Amino acid sequence: MIGHAPNKLTCQCRAHLSFGCGPNMRFLPKLERKFRRWKKLKKPPLLRKLDTLFKSAHKGHRPEDSAKRVQKGNGKDVKNELSYKSREQFMYNGSFHEAVGSVLLTAQCFAMMPVRGVTAKHPSSLRFSWRYVRTCCCLLFMASMLINLSLTIYKVLHGSITFNSIRPLIFKSCIFLVCGKALSLARQWPELMMKWYQIEKDLPQYQTQFEKRRMAQTIRMVMLVGMMLSFAEHLLSIVSAINYAEFCSRTDDPIRNFFELTNDEIFYALNYSAPLALWGKLQNVYSTFIWNYMDILVMIVSIGLASKFRQLNDNLLRFKGLHMAAAYWSERRIQYRNICTLCSTMDDAISFITIISFSNNLYFICVQLLRSLNTMPSVAHTVYFYFSLFFLIGRTLAVSLYAASVHDESRRPLRYLRCVPKESWCPEAMRFAEEITSDMVALSGMKFFNLTRKLVLSVAGTIVTYELVLIQFHEDQDLWTCDQSTYS
Amino acid sequence: MIGHAPNKLTCQCRAHLSFGCGPNMRFLPKLERKFRRWKKLKKPPLLRKLDTLFKSAHKGHRPEDSAKRVQKGNGKDVKNELSYKSREQFMYNGSFHEAVGSVLLTAQCFAMMPVRGVTAKHPSSLRFSWRYVRTCCCLLFMASMLINLSLTIYKVLHGSITFNSIRPLIFKSCIFLVCGKALSLARQWPELMMKWYQIEKDLPQYQTQFEKRRMAQTIRMVMLVGMMLSFAEHLLSIVSAINYAEFCSRTDDPIRNFFELTNDEIFYALNYSAPLALWGKLQNVYSTFIWNYMDILVMIVSIGLASKFRQLNDNLLRFKGLHMAAAYWSERRIQYRNICTLCSTMDDAISFITIISFSNNLYFICVQLLRSLNTMPSVAHTVYFYFSLFFLIGRTLAVSLYAASVHDESRRPLRYLRCVPKESWCPEAMRFAEEITSDMVALSGMKFFNLTRKLVLSVAGTIVTYELVLIQFHEDQDLWTCDQSTYS
């Protein structure tokens, strides 16, 4: 029957709230949330108390009320302001610059992103100069990398070129390219962070201290887990190499055997010497870090952008289904537009690293899957190999899903716009909705492909297809023999 | 009469009505309709009479008339109300909860979806607890499944790993994962059903008893046909296994031969004993049921969602091309939005099962097609094999088409909106049309792919491509030999 009053018909959309803000079936964010819940319980009691206080103060207040309160109430807020100032030292302001500080500091230990002031409170302290020590270190490493790369090319050209044998070449070229790009990114970094800062300033403010910490915690967790797994993989690779070096001992010196195996590209051209071996090992360690860091960098930027969209979405969610003024929508639209512009700027800045990271992962997954058909010479090998393979697949999946979350979050405001009641449906809301539906907001691989969830499936399909064809050229005895090392 | 023709040029869209509501060339729905028509004739005379009465009472009434009647007429409706109360016991209310009651009950017999109150009239009676007997049964089965899975892994790792030999491993892992997910779905079920209930309550009401029954009948038919075919397949598999066990008799005991063949993963690690054999058989039966049930579950949810969209569409169809008020469109839009939200919630709840079901079917079709190249040892094998293959393909197609029907139905309102006359084209109608064109409403495989009709073709293309490549590795003598059993 069409007769009954429309106001009886409540929008069921609101019921959605109870399911939490992310029923997107996002693996990793889910894990994060669990992790965070566990951390929450461990939160220092002072902070927890502050949050509870803050929340109880706001509970029940309509947005207009709080707006009024802010306008009229000076006396009331004085106390808050005072306490805010004293809390300032140990509190987050929720900015991206602050969140990535420690991550960039770690990167600088491995000769990447040489920019000064990463741990400062304000992005205006960021500086880049060619004369800083860290910049010189970075250039030094790149020069050393170039020598190593030349030695690798020399070795590869003297053997037969197959899909598998060019592995070290591709590995080292990617490292070198990423290093170069990271240097150029470091030059842009102060400017980029200022953009972030200006856009963050205008966004709807976080409600609780916990919300402010969220992004920083996620970024640190990703960095930590990534680094730890990478470290574990490197340790396993050393164990496996020692094992292998012992088995195929060329000389009587086990240390020499080990280094000749792991740095075969050096000792193919030059004679063995301890300094060279050390240099090779250092190079190895740095390369492994950078190889992981390029994926982590993409993830971190994605987390940052997605969290900015989420900040906006949280505000929209709070006023979902309510009667809002046109000015509200206009303001949100401009904020949304600013984040989109930021997203596009960041994409321009890192999309070279993104495409390197994706093609690199794609190639290595294909090679490793192909190598998985071989018989492993020892248990250490088997453990290392499968750990490495699953780490690789997991990392690729994590990059894809975190990067896709930017696109997912950018589409989210549409849900809230769909629930705008008829009375408050204004041209600005319509314009907002139209912009979201027609724009493609996502990180990309140099605009050749967009990073969305659909990409994961097509990458997986490509891997399966290539793998099925590549299997035909596979010969078992080709790998894991003593006369040919296969360490990356 | 509201439906005045705006000018001489009448919209031919109306002529479309005569073709029936689904000229979508949908195979299965078509079959259903035929089946239903046949059932209609067999409808008990009492019900038929009631429907005729109801229909004749409404014939000729314009919607406003009936609206007026509802407002003013108390005396007239008393009789109807009374008779309604007495009819209540044996009549459907057309809710999804009611329709899936028996389906869930069947599932509970096979240790899935342990939730209480599935056959109750109202979804508020649904309860889940870890202490219910059915939940414990479910956990017990999962533990037993885990043991079986471990034995299977043990056996697979001791043989050579090929595309074909990992079949039991994949089969059992999928069963285990689906069981786990079904348990978590059972926990959400009471809440989900309440959502359904609230949304259904607000939708335009069904006109006849027959319409109310439709969804429930379709769901039951799907369940029945699915189960019967699955049962037939299982019987054939037993016949074929007996045949095979006789041919490759290892011991003198035919029963032992049979069990050693069908539960080779158990007796590879352990010695033969009757209780173990029985356990294995039970496990087999349950696995086969769950393997079919995961597809059926996806179909049933799809049917439910599609039928809710159809309920809305039927109302739109009734007023197609007529001059309707803006409030009408506003109301329909909110109802549409509610169903979309429901669709997205259900998708979040079952999309893990969907992706398992699709990848599982894709893998098994590839394997079975590959095995179809073998020479079959006996007629029983041939019959079983081809029955199983066509059942598998048919089931996959049915899942795809039913799931795609959600998307198809969600696009249908656009047809009616296109025929809105110029005079009644209002912002709310425009907003409705824009939302439909820009949103993607469909079930998905964890957002990696959407379930639409286009998917069917791309899945078919993928199967053909993979098949053509896989054929190259096929060796005829590899399968159907006595020393390697190939029963799932």
Add this chain to the structure above:
Amino acid sequence: MIGHAPNKLTCQCRAHLSFGCGPNMRFLPKLERKFRRWKKLKKPPLLRKLDTLFKSAHKGHRPEDSAKRVQKGNGKDVKNELSYKSREQFMYNGSFHEAVGSVLLTAQCFAMMPVRGVTAKHPSSLRFSWRYVRTCCCLLFMASMLINLSLTIYKVLHGSITFNSIRPLIFKSCIFLVCGKALSLARQWPELMMKWYQIEKDLPQYQTQFEKRRMAQTIRMVMLVGMMLSFAEHLLSIVSAINYAEFCSRTDDPIRNFFELTNDEIFYALNYSAPLALWGKLQNVYSTFIWNYMDILVMIVSIGLASKFRQLNDNLLRFKGLHMAAAYWSERRIQYRNICTLCSTMDDAISFITIISFSNNLYFICVQLLRSLNTMPSVAHTVYFYFSLFFLIGRTLAVSLYAASVHDESRRPLRYLRCVPKESWCPEAMRFAEEITSDMVALSGMKFFNLTRKLVLSVAGTIVTYELVLIQFHEDQDLWTCDQSTYS
């Protein structure tokens, strides 16, 4: 400088007119146009004179003028009306029903589309009944086809099943399915033609006699060229078969040799006899016709639908860039909507035939390309083979392009809507534009894929991929040997 008046800035869109109405680089339509231009010169002088007269009468008249004239001028139009009546007998009314009359008549000679009244002036004369002689003939042929199909299945199952050997089976199954579907289409035909008639009545009228003839001429040309090429191919196949039968003569009777070769599926199971041979030959001829006719049917329906869109587009083109009233856009939008509905109805009616036609062509192109690697035994074979291959590819391309033209024409109004001046941009024009951009109007293969120009490329890509893989299984001696006939 932004200062100058906007009216100085003339829309260059109009300049586009001079390029003719189809710069879409459409191969076949281009050929048609050339053919038509040549025919135009050969037009009987009477008709040419009438057209010139009509055109000169309308030249220079603004649309408003002619609208006024129609309203006020009764006396002036009397003459026109009179002459119209007398011309009626030998003139086209430009309806689809009239255009396909002879095509359907031809089909009926080959036991397809048994519907009465196809050559009548008005579609209301169309009748279908199960008791008509033509319906019985059709059923008889289908029964005969079924027997032939069974014999083919019998033969195929007794040999080895390969990608190439199932060719006759696929060929005959397709023929049988298409025959059945054509019968069901014949039942719907009277209703479908009435729909066409009602929609055509409301469309903007043709200006000249030549425009009215255009669609009918295109349809006949397609039918004629298709049939002639098919006839030529059949003749070549006979020549080649005679050649081959002589080479591999099994018996002394050359006629018997020929029939045993071309109808090997019959004489594999049964003994040779002249009546059987004749039956087989007849079956052959009919099958070849139907095999071509299914493609032609899709083409003809596509031409019909595209020409209805073009009729609308021609009207829009005439008023392009002019200031039109809102009522004009409203009317055009409804007309457009009606054609879209017609398109969707026709798609439902023929999409089964479309999908059969496409998959059939795809399979046969793959098989023939594969067979092209064989060495041909004689020149007759070579000529027949390559003629057949290019005919097949050409026909597939023609079906694709004609079907895609429906989609292309349905997008065309957008061009004219883009040139609507600012002053006459009204909600109805906006709604029209939005509907065109958001709807997908095209013929489809049971909604699994849409027939657009993009499809051609993906089909070509699929053929190349499959071909590259299939080549690996190709063995030269397998085909063209005396013990295995390979005639379809």
Add this chain to the structure above:
Amino acid sequence: MIGHAPNKLTCQCRAHLSFGCGPNMRFLPKLERKFRRWKKLKKPPLLRKLDTLFKSAHKGHRPEDSAKRVQKGNGKDVKNELSYKSREQFMYNGSFHEAVGSVLLTAQCFAMMPVRGVTAKHPSSLRFSWRYVRTCCCLLFMASMLINLSLTIYKVLHGSITFNSIRPLIFKSCIFLVCGKALSLARQWPELMMKWYQIEKDLPQYQTQFEKRRMAQTIRMVMLVGMMLSFAEHLLSIVSAINYAEFCSRTDDPIRNFFELTNDEIFYALNYSAPLALWGKLQNVYSTFIWNYMDILVMIVSIGLASKFRQLNDNLLRFKGLHMAAAYWSERRIQYRNICTLCSTMDDAISFITIISFSNNLYFICVQLLRSLNTMPSVAHTVYFYFSLFFLIGRTLAVSLYAASVHDESRRPLRYLRCVPKESWCPEAMRFAEEITSDMVALSGMKFFNLTRKLVLSVAGTIVTYELVLIQFHEDQDLWTCDQSTYS
């Protein structure tokens, strides 16, 4: 000042300006820009001074000021106008006709695009006639090409037909087809250039002399670099052929050996003679030029169209975020529409060449990659081969990226429309935005595929897939043997 901030919340979009107008990560345009910056420094001092003068004159002027100035100020502009007239001789007007003059002139030296007046100031001087000497030369070359093609077909048919052996056939057919199409393009050229002229006239004018020169410089640079690389490749091919001819010397005459090798299709059918050898060589040189020119033509047209869009975008960028009148948007929309129409007209004119160019490149990359597996007989070969391969890949990439830039530029206005403040958001701006989002403006390969950045990836994917399959048929000894020449 119009550009008042609507509220406290300033649109961060403006900050984007500082990043330059193309942060699209476009490789080649980037190179161009660097090249241009370098050229800028080398700019003749007079021109530099003029530009500085012009810029300083405009600095600080708001658009309305300048608009006013134009309306009122006659006396002030007199000087400018006078100086303009005197500068006219050595200055660009920035038209496409002017920019491609020298490029077409070069083409005419190689018997392509025979149209008179390509270096004239105004496109109305362009003439095409069948009786011009250049047209006759073109026809003569085509006749000669046809003979050469026949000889090639003769040779190919007498050998075994493989993926590799049909290379000269495909090469020469493409050249012949492109020649024919270029002739037909030459006929349309005067009309096309008039269209360009009319549209360019209405576009927002360039601000500086430098901007006017930009397109012409880019076009010339592309032509120059393309021709130089092509020349280098041809020289290398001669060196490599001499080397090869010496190694496989058939006769004592080294010159004869060389010609018999490079023109083997001629001397396969005919006896050796010096005039024939010269004819063959000439044919070779011309073919090589045309082979490169077809790619260059597509690039040049793309650069032209993209630069017209950029001209519009530069104007939009200048007024980004400011409060503009509805008339401004209306005017820009019409200008945008005109460029779109031009783009579609040019696409119709050159899309045949585009599709030939793409399929040709795709085929040759596949063949060359396949041949890269062979062992090279000499260093000259290796150098030539890899130079040729990388040139081919680079050229294909360049064509793709330049063609894609048309699409990218056509989407750019959307960015500026997103920053229109709330107050000046009018129906015309909305219509503009809607048209951009819903239209697909790009060059295409006969509408079968659109040339966008996404295409690059799918082409790359196709090449890898085909390559992986083709490798299986590769036999090393097949190529680079003395009895079979493999020069294109």
